[in-house]
Amino acid sequence: MTTNERTLTKRDFTSDREVRWCPGCGDYAILATVQSLLAEVGAVPEKTVFISGIGCSSRFPYYMDTYGFHSIHGRAPTLATGLAITRPDLDIWIVTGDGDGLSIGGNHLMHTLRRNVNVNILLFNNEIYGLTKGQYSPTSPLGSTHKSTPMGSLDRPINPVSLALGVEATFVGRSIDTDRKHLTEVLKGAYEHRGSSFVEIYQNCNIFNDGAFAALKDPDKKDLNQIRLQAGEPITFGPDGERAVVAESDGSMSIVPTEEAGDRVVVHDPARDEPTTAFALSRLALNPTGPTPIGIFRDVDRPVYDDQLRAQVDAAKQQRGEGELTALLDSGNVWDVL
Amino acid sequence: MTTNERTLTKRDFTSDREVRWCPGCGDYAILATVQSLLAEVGAVPEKTVFISGIGCSSRFPYYMDTYGFHSIHGRAPTLATGLAITRPDLDIWIVTGDGDGLSIGGNHLMHTLRRNVNVNILLFNNEIYGLTKGQYSPTSPLGSTHKSTPMGSLDRPINPVSLALGVEATFVGRSIDTDRKHLTEVLKGAYEHRGSSFVEIYQNCNIFNDGAFAALKDPDKKDLNQIRLQAGEPITFGPDGERAVVAESDGSMSIVPTEEAGDRVVVHDPARDEPTTAFALSRLALNPTGPTPIGIFRDVDRPVYDDQLRAQVDAAKQQRGEGELTALLDSGNVWDVL
Amino acid sequence: MSDTSTAQRERIQLSNAVVRFAGDSGDGMQLTGDRFTTQTALAGNDLATLPDFPAEIRAPAGTLAGVSSFQLHFSDQDIHTPGDAPDVLVAMNPAALHKHLSALKPGGIVIVNTDAFTERNLQKAGYEESPLEDNTLTDYQLHEVPITELTLRALEGHIERGELNKKEAERCKNMLALGLVSWMYHRPIDETEGWLEDKFAAKPAIADANVTALRAGWNYGDTTEAFAFTYEVKAAKLAPGRYRNITGNQAMAYGLVAASVRSALPLFYGSYPITPASDILHELAKLKHFGVATYQAEDEIAAMGSVIGAAFGGSLAVTASSGPGIALKTEAMGLATITELPMLVIDVQRGGPSTGLPTKTEQSDLFQVLYGRNGEAPIPVLAAASPADCFHISLEAARIALTYRTPVVVLSDGYLANSAEPWMLPDIDELPDLTTAFSFTTEPNRADGSFVPFLRDEDTLARPWALPGTPGLEHRLGGIEKEEETGHISYDPANHHAMTEMRYARLERIGAQLPPLEVEDPDGDAEVLVIGWGSTLGPIQAACHQLRQRGRKVARVHLRHLAPLHPDLEEVLGRYRTVVCPENNMGQLAMLLRARTLVDVKSYDRVTGQPFAATELAAVIERYGWGEQA
Amino acid sequence: MSDTSTAQRERIQLSNAVVRFAGDSGDGMQLTGDRFTTQTALAGNDLATLPDFPAEIRAPAGTLAGVSSFQLHFSDQDIHTPGDAPDVLVAMNPAALHKHLSALKPGGIVIVNTDAFTERNLQKAGYEESPLEDNTLTDYQLHEVPITELTLRALEGHIERGELNKKEAERCKNMLALGLVSWMYHRPIDETEGWLEDKFAAKPAIADANVTALRAGWNYGDTTEAFAFTYEVKAAKLAPGRYRNITGNQAMAYGLVAASVRSALPLFYGSYPITPASDILHELAKLKHFGVATYQAEDEIAAMGSVIGAAFGGSLAVTASSGPGIALKTEAMGLATITELPMLVIDVQRGGPSTGLPTKTEQSDLFQVLYGRNGEAPIPVLAAASPADCFHISLEAARIALTYRTPVVVLSDGYLANSAEPWMLPDIDELPDLTTAFSFTTEPNRADGSFVPFLRDEDTLARPWALPGTPGLEHRLGGIEKEEETGHISYDPANHHAMTEMRYARLERIGAQLPPLEVEDPDGDAEVLVIGWGSTLGPIQAACHQLRQRGRKVARVHLRHLAPLHPDLEEVLGRYRTVVCPENNMGQLAMLLRARTLVDVKSYDRVTGQPFAATELAAVIERYGWGEQA
Numbered sequence A, B: 001m002t003t004n005e006r007t008l009t010k011r012d013f014t015s016d017r018e019v020r021w022c023p024g025c026g027d028y029a030i031l032a033t034v035q036s037l038l039a040e041v042g043a044v045p046e047k048t049v050f051i052s053g054i055g056c057s058s059r060f061p062y063y064m065d066t067y068g069f070h071s072i073h074g075r076a077p078t079l080a081t082g083l084a085i086t087r088p089d090l091d092i093w094i095v096t097g098d099g100d101g102l103s104i105g106g107n108h109l110m111h112t113l114r115r116n117v118n119v120n121i122l123l124f125n126n127e128i129y130g131l132t133k134g135q136y137s138p139t140s141p142l143g144s145t146h147k148s149t150p151m152g153s154l155d156r157p158i159n160p161v162s163l164a165l166g167v168e169a170t171f172v173g174r175s176i177d178t179d180r181k182h183l184t185e186v187l188k189g190a191y192e193h194r195g196s197s198f199v200e201i202y203q204n205c206n207i208f209n210d211g212a213f214a215a216l217k218d219p220d221k222k223d224l225n226q227i228r229l230q231a232g233e234p235i236t237f238g239p240d241g242e243r244a245v246v247a248e249s250d251g252s253m254s255i256v257p258t259e260e261a262g263d264r265v266v267v268h269d270p271a272r273d274e275p276t277t278a279f280a281l282s283r284l285a286l287n288p289t290g291p292t293p294i295g296i297f298r299d300v301d302r303p304v305y306d307d308q309l310r311a312q313v314d315a316a317k318q319q320r321g322e323g324e325l326t327a328l329l330d331s332g333n334v335w336d337v338l
Numbered sequence C, D: 001m002s003d004t005s006t007a008q009r010e011r012i013q014l015s016n017a018v019v020r021f022a023g024d025s026g027d028g029m030q031l032t033g034d035r036f037t038t039q040t041a042l043a044g045n046d047l048a049t050l051p052d053f054p055a056e057i058r059a060p061a062g063t064l065a066g067v068s069s070f071q072l073h074f075s076d077q078d079i080h081t082p083g084d085a086p087d088v089l090v091a092m093n094p095a096a097l098h099k100h101l102s103a104l105k106p107g108g109i110v111i112v113n114t115d116a117f118t119e120r121n122l123q124k125a126g127y128e129e130s131p132l133e134d135n136t137l138t139d140y141q142l143h144e145v146p147i148t149e150l151t152l153r154a155l156e157g158h159i160e161r162g163e164l165n166k167k168e169a170e171r172c173k174n175m176l177a178l179g180l181v182s183w184m185y186h187r188p189i190d191e192t193e194g195w196l197e198d199k200f201a202a203k204p205a206i207a208d209a210n211v212t213a214l215r216a217g218w219n220y221g222d223t224t225e226a227f228a229f230t231y232e233v234k235a236a237k238l239a240p241g242r243y244r245n246i247t248g249n250q251a252m253a254y255g256l257v258a259a260s261v262r263s264a265l266p267l268f269y270g271s272y273p274i275t276p277a278s279d280i281l282h283e284l285a286k287l288k289h290f291g292v293a294t295y296q297a298e299d300e301i302a303a304m305g306s307v308i309g310a311a312f313g314g315s316l317a318v319t320a321s322s323g324p325g326i327a328l329k330t331e332a333m334g335l336a337t338i339t340e341l342p343m344l345v346i347d348v349q350r351g352g353p354s355t356g357l358p359t360k361t362e363q364s365d366l367f368q369v370l371y372g373r374n375g376e377a378p379i380p381v382l383a384a385a386s387p388a389d390c391f392h393i394s395l396e397a398a399r400i401a402l403t404y405r406t407p408v409v410v411l412s413d414g415y416l417a418n419s420a421e422p423w424m425l426p427d428i429d430e431l432p433d434l435t436t437a438f439s440f441t442t443e444p445n446r447a448d449g450s451f452v453p454f455l456r457d458e459d460t461l462a463r464p465w466a467l468p469g470t471p472g473l474e475h476r477l478g479g480i481e482k483e484e485e486t487g488h489i490s491y492d493p494a495n496h497h498a499m500t501e502m503r504y505a506r507l508e509r510i511g512a513q514l515p516p517l518e519v520e521d522p523d524g525d526a527e528v529l530v531i532g533w534g535s536t537l538g539p540i541q542a543a544c545h546q547l548r549q550r551g552r553k554v555a556r557v558h559l560r561h562l563a564p565l566h567p568d569l570e571e572v573l574g575r576y577r578t579v580v581c582p583e584n585n586m587g588q589l590a591m592l593l594r595a596r597t598l599v600d601v602k603s604y605d606r607v608t609g610q611p612f613a614a615t616e617l618a619a620v621i622e623r624y625g626w627g628e629q630a
């Protein structure tokens, strides 16, 4: 997280490249929000790097007037890790899709999160492969009929938030492409978090999977379906807060009328040491078609992989003195021929 | 899960290949247990297939007198998936290590589990890379000093049970190489489960990581540290059952003296619909150096990927009649030249 | 619509014609081209097509990057390429005109949608001034048609009746263009009418609007006097039979199903989507009633692994990808090689390196599939030469895989994948019978009653294919070097050398058992040989045709088998004074040939993401064969 | 221990000797060999070693599969190989004898540990009868030594005093064997004594026991009359300087550190363990005080990605693997190529295909690293020729990577990785200064004050290396084809062809800027040229030496650069009547040379997991060069 002395605007983060997503794509809104956010928080363009994989969403770096790397399918976290280890002075953002990040790239995502590398990961989840024109993805609901699944998909979808919590990610959030205010808030949290932050963003692909998030976006449904997690607040929702989340005796969570909940309503605390509660919350919605928690699920401080790696290098120098090449070669059994 | 009319013994599952693990390796005990188990449950050797990746543990198939495939590093689940889809008549076992299954192969593991492919996955966790002579693995405790981490490892270890539950695996168990009875019980559960079963087996590597599971194995420590999960039973442990697991109001689990627990003691139910409770239990031990749950965490029925895929093929035949090649080629716009 | 109405216009007889439709990605040019192709095929012409579209799903409307085009070449003769320079260019907007005008034949016909020539669009297309108003088009026959306006007018009634809104109506403008061009070339449109009605069965208003626009286009040609001529290309004298148009990807999918039917093995197809290979998956996913199991894996490595597992289990196992995905499969392809299991790996090549040019064609993965594995891991490699050949190459690849128990690579490319050609439907019963290529081993194979999985057939060097489930034949496969016959792990030095040599010997055996190499040398006295492989067949054929018409003695050979190379090659290459090898890569086959034969094979290489033009190759062959003076 | 005690025995002067220690994996043969090597180096001989061990960590004790061996060749001359046939074989058990006897020189010395020749062990080794009792060993000088027994007796006191148990005492038997052989060859053992005391500093009883066993071995030779002769190999006339022994993996690690120091760039090493490359990681992990960041990634793809990221950030970024891991890196190596970032990819080759022979050596990944990528993706490839050369090749690879802004592949192999040779320590200040190879771009590079990331240096065709963090130079890299100069995404056909040609042109530029190719042709009149690359240098040198001593006129050239091939090659190959190319693969370089030069290069291939023997090559060269009669 860098800070800026100059006062910049969204324009300073906007490159001169023409944006080439389909008209109406949710990616536009996310782009605009990120550009504004960076200006707002005082990020420094030259210290900011966007790294992406392959997919529609992964075209993101071209549109940012920062450093960027449009890498290969699923591998953005690997480049980011190499860069994060060697360049502590940079703010590194990863942009990935549900296919890029969860299908081909699932392993790197998981290991990056468990290592707690200092990067911000934005997963644009449109529940579809956009760039390759509409195959189902690991987040597509069971039974989705798309190009490769004319009779319906059979793979039980991944819940990206559950997955991230399963590997103990230190910052886990979820937001919605078009909810600029909410998205800004969650992304600001991610930006301020040292270590890996993971944010799932529901993103509409109006060409191949239009309306996948209608339950959370339609004006007449969203109040019923958005469970907005707010640190320190009891978790209630509905137009008049009439529904509440409570913990059962076996540790699972359920939704009950607020009036029946009494003091069983769970008070949200993203800083809880263990990911258990956050995990339970993530289980409330298997697909975003009914009441679905959004916001920051978890935000805890843990040692950061790359910080510690550099600390070891420093410690080694301290303990053994800066390496000296002649001494290195001379070490071990040497003999002289005269 | 096949059954056998013949009465077989452990010997019928023992190949003529000389076993080549280091003397004292925990793999021997697991091998013997699996061989006996298969005889006991009436498995059919020719209908049984062991598929492994690369690592010491992955030599397993050579020692089984069944069909087998010693594949490449991390990829055993991918071969198993192709085989399971096309051959519903086989019992397929995957043998993998903590490096093979969680480092290079983490993504395949995750996707196999979420698809609920009909395979039994045995992860031999010795918290080390054995075959490549002693580098730390994704399950090595933080700060482990091994060949590639002379100043201590920095990656926060994966808890394989949490990970499996994070992707909603339908059968998740954990046992110990040398506890033949317990291991048999858990493996029997895995064998009987239709869909993916995942069993983490703590396995001692006496050459590169001796004693990693001493807390759960030493006669004078194990009663204090094994939290044995038993379906339908309240979760208590200790030499005289003096400690109990209770759920907190935020859904997390903790350990308290049984006498203070009262009716808060969690009763174990692996068949719970949601993985939440099982996940909470998995969080009780971050490394198996203190009280650690073993047994069957989760065992639920869910549609099986390969069953459903075959059902679609059958349905297509039913709906459209068995495919006819001439008709296929003739479909679309054809014209005749005379 | 009857053809008589155009009687009053002069009808020019042509032997062939090349038409290119170009417009914005949103303008439906691929669909227009497809329809025109079908109409043309039904009219009995031989034809070839060349679709070309941007990598973005929807590149920004009106820009050069957003232009999508479709070219069709049709003829009363046998033809081989989608044509070099178009006779007619339909440009739906300024960007389309800007991008494609230079390709047009001198004096060719340009039909522009004048409604799209707005200030904004001109600017997006990089025109400072309107090309309709300066001298840009003076050398062409320009037809300015207000296509959008005409469409809206034709659909006025529909809009008024509220059957569709203006935007929807505008979208029918491609049908108006199609109607117009159909009229120009006397292509019947009733087939397309039927097709539209089918396609929009659920939305009859849309169907009706499209049909109306289509007819309006036809009528516009017929009614206005702007078009003085119409053109007629008579039906080609194709061999008698039943025909259909087919793209390479579709043919590949059908070929795989045919191989499954002809081998009586269930087809397992495990794959991960990637352009331009995904359509094979989409096609096969629709064919489950053939017992086809399709599996969309989490990545290409998993797809490759699944195919090895399915082959072990006794399926006809197939995967496909394009270059970047094949790169990921290479480690597992090594495992497939050493375990000697039959399976197919299809590489639908695209421009590289790395992500490269995902929607463009190239032949640059030849070396990758030959050599992109650790260690000495020889795999047979075949290449399809035309869209329809994808069908036949699947069968040939399956034959080799099943007979010799080996993975086989099939090369296709972006051009073959997406372009179409008329294909005479084969007689199913005359397709190769693949059931004779293999049998599953069910009994012990040694005198002592034991079974060893690496005892070989003397003729083919194939090892037994014994499936899990077979009692008494339990065995273990794996990636570590195997002892001869027993297949046990072996670190023995001499054994490793012998097994390595065996793997090459088996490859050579495949070559030795091929029919003689066919060389096209009409008079048997050619001095120059053109050698090629894959999708360059069409342009090479056409170039040779041109040269022969000019009296040049040129012979031609086209390789379907890249590994093993045909054993006749040394002899064949030795027969000619000059050997020329054109490729859409930097000379990969040429290098193989040079190393193998020590003949100074001349390599002509171009990687532009576009297939060769026939005239381009004719010039190259002329130059290499007969010197600069030509 | 002074040498005078052996005075009464006849001392035979030799020019060189080859000793092989063989025993069970648990017998500590690698350590014994290492110690004997160090003693020998300190005695001033030139030497070369060949360790050979099973793929299993601990294969079953006593079996053939469990045998581990270590061979040392030492001389008073310059030598090039670890020796063909040993003069002395120390066999710690029957399996070791069985496996290695056939390699021994006729009449050679065999020292066996008779205590290990039990019924059970004989059976495990596949002996029906004891070879000590039948005629197996009649043609050799057999020394039956009860090594275990002697060890236990020497340590009786230790056991009685409870300082160690019997099993621990037995484990010292390798030191007894070492003592005996050291006595035979007049190698001083005090260095090893000191080493043992250091190594077991924490367990003085163990240290003392080992030293006691070592001395007991020496004394056994000295005292018993079983050994009639001792042997002396005088110090070699090595160039004056300071020497150490070094293995290839260690040299590679030190070379990378040297490149980091000499370029003033921090070293980032991202890797995933794999035999035989892992030791480079282990070495570097110990060198954090040089500012080295080592990262054990989750797999090879991640390792490769991390290196691209670190190169983007301005580190000297390096990864290493062996064949199967390189296969996984190929897709990302394509990305490295198209983004033109400097980095090194080291391939420590092993036997393939697939998992193959993980602990054995082979040169069969040459094609994989040259061609194993999708599309046309040329990368420079270098190969180390000896263990110590791994140091220098790292620097050369870094020079090319940094100068031309490109990934570079470095080939090593299992033999180089694990064997040692004496190495004269270089003068640090005379190592190449790599700071002049590059500079980070910090300013705009166009007249209009803008920055474009693909504007090239005219001389090297290198593009700017502008690091994130540099104000005003913000830019985006990626895997899609780039527009010349600007680096923007470009699908333009002509641009793609031009960029592809540029990538090859840059490779050729590297070749053109190399010093002339050095050919070893002592009298300048050779008729036969032997061409090789990589670890075959030693045997080729030795073979040529043998041939020249027989009067054969033979020249020799050894390639360090495999891509680009040296521009002098055509001319050089053309000078000789016959060109022979021996390789530990199936003829990969030979194929490149044939294609490039059209010279009928004769390929000699052997893949047994073992390096060539000098006599083997001498015979081959003789046959190809002067016919069968020789």
Ligand SMILES: Cc1ncc(C[n+]2csc(CCOP(=O)(O)OP(=O)(O)O)c2C)c(N)n1
Pocket (backbone or CB within 6 Å): A054, A055, A056, A057, A058, A073, A096, A097, A098, A099, A100, A101, A124, A126, A128, A129, A130, A131, A132, A137, C272, C273, C274, C275, C300, C324, C325, C328, C355
């Ligand atoms: C190795 C490799 N495999 C496959 C592809 C093809 N491919 C490109 S993007 C993509 C999936 C895109 O889906 P997602 O990540 O959800 O991104 P979206 O387009 O939906 O934003 C695929 C399969 C590729 N480019 N590289």
Ligand SMILES: Cc1ncc(C[n+]2csc(CCOP(=O)(O)OP(=O)(O)O)c2C)c(N)n1
Pocket (backbone or CB within 6 Å): B054, B055, B056, B057, B058, B073, B096, B097, B098, B099, B100, B101, B124, B126, B128, B129, B130, B131, B132, B137, D272, D273, D274, D275, D300, D324, D325, D328, D355
């Ligand atoms: C592609 C590839 N990368 C790396 C290796 C080297 N390798 C073999 S096994 C292994 C790790 C073994 O660890 P684990 O899975 O824990 O098995 P264990 O030996 O401990 O049973 C590694 C890194 C390989 N064989 N292939």
Ligand code: SF4
Pocket (backbone or CB within 6 Å): A020, A021, A022, A024, A025, A026, A027, A056, A057, A126, A130, A131, A204, A205, A206, A207, A208, C057, C058
């Ligand atoms: S295809 Fe979907 S995700 Fe891709 S740019 Fe278009 S709308 Fe967006």
Ligand code: SF4
Pocket (backbone or CB within 6 Å): B020, B021, B022, B024, B025, B026, B027, B056, B057, B126, B130, B131, B204, B205, B206, B207, B208, D057, D058
């Ligand atoms: S190295 Fe460890 S895991 Fe491997 S066989 Fe030996 S004891 Fe077992």
Ligand SMILES: [Mg+2]
Pocket (backbone or CB within 6 Å): A055, A097, A098, A099, A124, A125, A126, A127, A128, A129, A130, A137
């Ligand atoms: Mg997506």
Ligand SMILES: [Mg+2]
Pocket (backbone or CB within 6 Å): B055, B097, B098, B099, B124, B125, B126, B127, B128, B129, B130, B137
């Ligand atoms: Mg392990």
